[in-house]
Amino acid sequence: MIRAKFELSFPGFSLQAALDIPARGVTALFGPSGSGKTMLLRCIAGLEHPVDGYLEVNGETWQDESKSIFLPTHQRSLGYVFQEASLFPHMSVRRNLEYGYARTPAAERKVAWNHAVDLLEIGPLLQRATDRLSGGERQRIAIARAVLASPGLLLMDEPLAALDNLRKREILPFLERLHQELAIPVLYVSHQIDEVTRLADQLVLLDAGRIIASGPLAETLARLDLPTAQDEDAGVVIEARAAAHDTRYHLTRLDFSGGGIYVAHSALALGQDVRLRIQARDVSLALAEHQDTSILNRFPATVMEFAGTNNPANVMVRLDAAGTPLLARLTRRSQHQLDLAVGRRVWVQVKTVALME
Amino acid sequence: MAFTPDDWSAIRLTLILASLVTALLLLVGTPIAWWLARSKSRWRGPIGAVVSLPLVLPPTVLGFYLLVAMGPDGPVGHLSQMLGLGLLPFHFSGLVVASVLYSMPFVVQPIRNAFEAIGERPLEVALCLRARPVDAFFSVALPLARPGLLIATILGFSHTLGEFGVVLMIGGNIPGKTRVLSMQIYNHVEALEYTQAHWLAGGLLAFSFVVLLSLFLFDPKRRVF
Numbered sequence: 001m002i003r004a005k006f007e008l009s010f011p012g013f014s015l016q017a018a019l020d021i022p023a024r025g026v027t028a029l030f031g032p033s034g035s036g037k038t039m040l041l042r043c044i045a046g047l048e049h050p051v052d053g054y055l056e057v058n059g060e061t062w063q064d065e066s067k068s069i070f071l072p073t074h075q076r077s078l079g080y081v082f083q084e085a086s087l088f089p090h091m092s093v094r095r096n097l098e099y100g101y102a103r104t105p106a107a108e109r110k111v112a113w114n115h116a117v118d119l120l121e122i123g124p125l126l127q128r129a130t131d132r133l134s135g136g137e138r139q140r141i142a143i144a145r146a147v148l149a150s151p152g153l154l155l156m157d158e159p160l161a162a163l164d165n166l167r168k169r170e171i172l173p174f175l176e177r178l179h180q181e182l183a184i185p186v187l188y189v190s191h192q193i194d195e196v197t198r199l200a201d202q203l204v205l206l207d208a209g210r211i212i213a214s215g216p217l218a219e220t221l222a223r224l225d226l227p228t229a230q231d232e233d234a235g236v237v238i239e240a241r242a243a244a245h246d247t248r249y250h251l252t253r254l255d256f257s258g259g260g261i262y263v264a265h266s267a268l269a270l271g272q273d274v275r276l277r278i279q280a281r282d283v284s285l286a287l288a289e290h291q292d293t294s295i296l297n298r299f300p301a302t303v304m305e306f307a308g309t310n311n312p313a314n315v316m317v318r319l320d321a322a323g324t325p326l327l328a329r330l331t332r333r334s335q336h337q338l339d340l341a342v343g344r345r346v347w348v349q350v351k352t353v354a355l356m357e
Numbered sequence: 358m359a360f361t362p363d364d365w366s367a368i369r370l371t372l373i374l375a376s377l378v379t380a381l382l383l384l385v386g387t388p389i390a391w392w393l394a395r396s397k398s399r400w401r402g403p404i405g406a407v408v409s410l411p412l413v414l415p416p417t418v419l420g421f422y423l424l425v426a427m428g429p430d431g432p433v434g435h436l437s438q439m440l441g442l443g444l445l446p447f448h449f450s451g452l453v454v455a456s457v458l459y460s461m462p463f464v465v466q467p468i469r470n471a472f473e474a475i476g477e478r479p480l481e482v483a484l485c486l487r488a489r490p491v492d493a494f495f496s497v498a499l500p501l502a503r504p505g506l507l508i509a510t511i512l513g514f515s516h517t518l519g520e521f522g523v524v525l526m527i528g529g530n531i532p533g534k535t536r537v538l539s540m541q542i543y544n545h546v547e548a549l550e551y552t553q554a555h556w557l558a559g560g561l562l563a564f565s566f567v568v569l570l571s572l573f574l575f576d577p578k579r580r581v582f
Contacts, residue, residue: 074488103486
């Protein structure tokens with residue numbers, strides 16, 4: 001568990017955050033810029049010293065002002081990946097990697113040198129000077145450097161923000177592999193919902209220095225009372241499993257609690273777990289199942305809740321498809337024409353599904 | 358032979374003085390520069406100003422106060438006598454103390470600028486990689502400040518090499534003890550030995566030019582003068 005409580009104020013900004021999250025998987029700290037995500041991360045790292053603070057990570061107390069405990073940064077078992085790679089310019093790539101590795105007592109080394117180097121595919125870069133690297137390479141090295149200090153908690157502050165879209169796509173698979181292969185809990189700061197939906201298991205939402213929600217990703221994204229539901233890209237993630245390949249039409253069927261979803265053929269092994277993202281604007285509702293439509297993905301669900309949106313013409317609907325929450329954005333006119341109300345059984349039609357892989 | 362034995366003695370003394378003072382200044386000036394670059398204390402301004410004072414203060418003024426302070430009735434004089442060191446003025450040790458103070462800003466300022474240019478980030482990265490603060494200082498801050506340290510060394514050395522006013526006030530002109538190069542040039546001119554003066558003055562001129570040129574060649578983008 002990570003239990004934290006910080007109160008910190010600067011002129012024009014204050015952070016009042018209480019956090020209680022499982023120390024496993026990836027927890028995204030999500031919110032607009034200036035919401036205090038980075039400050040929260042710095043407090044956890046001990047780079048800021050909030051006057052009023054409590055922090056417990058994996059059962060170890062890192063800070064407890066009531067007992068005057070404040071563990072300095074270098075004694076906290078953590079890794080920090082900054083927005084800019086911040087490689088030491090006076091050292092080669094290899095010496096950058098060795099910096100934290102050499103300072104980790106052998107008994108505490110959980111990440112093997114070769115494992116990290118192979119995982120991030122930086123073997124060929126080891127002898128290079130740091131100014132002869134692309135932005136993506138620099139960030140991969142920064143990640144490997146942090147991981148090689150065998151941290152008990154990895155803090156990542158928008159590690160992709162300084163990269164263009166192409167480089168981002170280059171790094172994302174590495175982050176996913178990191179997540180799968182190393183059992184290091186990650187706190188991942190981002191203001192990009194697509195990064196969050198791809199990587200995170202837990203979601204913590206921040207706004208103006210306050211934590212406004214915290215919980216499992218799918219559940220939290222489906223909440224209508226949060227600003228995420230107001231976002232143009234609002235949507236849910238669904239955990240599904242590759243069930244069948246349709247060779248004739250080049251499709252793959254993925255099963256989830258609410259039924260089956262077809263996506264363009266994907267080289268998934270049958271039985272493999274995948275994450276799907278369905279945006280609210282791609283979901284439409286019907287009162288009966290329509291066979292005469294080109295929309296392939298249709299399944300029944302129950303209307304659970306309505307909420308207004310920033311646009312008065314629209315309404316956001318939360319649905320339940322046999323335990324899986326979904327969001328749909330409709331016009332108010334459609335809502336009235338279909339006479340939609342809470343508890344109503346409807347057919348969900350999904351136009352686009354994004355496979356998060 | 359261009360130099361008289363007295364000239365050689367002055368040259369040797371000056372080189373020893375400048376080397377010793379530079380070494381002491383790097384030892385003392387680096388922590389001061391570090392503090393000035395990173396402290397958020399309200400004393401940072403006043404202490405920064407005191408360190409920089411020799412930049413604007415006439416050397417004779419500095420020398421005069423040092424003479425008083427290190428004299429038999431001055432606080433430094435009391436201390437040095439109590440420690441059994443005797444009185445510092447008109448001794449080589451007095452020249453060392455005075456030169457350290459006099460050349461301080463020329464060493465502290467470039468190092469401070471270098472530390473400020475590094476910023477917080479590399480040190481934070483080091484701390485997050487299990488480095489203790491002292492470790493981070495020696496393995497990250499100091500190597501990254503190397504250009505500033507080099508400039509500080511060169512400026513501190515050459516500035517000490519040419520000092521006159523302070524030496525005159527507290528060191529006098531004692532051959533082999535406190536008679537440095539600039540003194541010796543003055544003595545030659547007084548005695549109308551212009552050829553001798555030319556050799557020493559020309560040597561210093563050439564040396565200073567080479568120093569500044571080497572600074573430029575070392576880093577053409579950095580303007581130190």
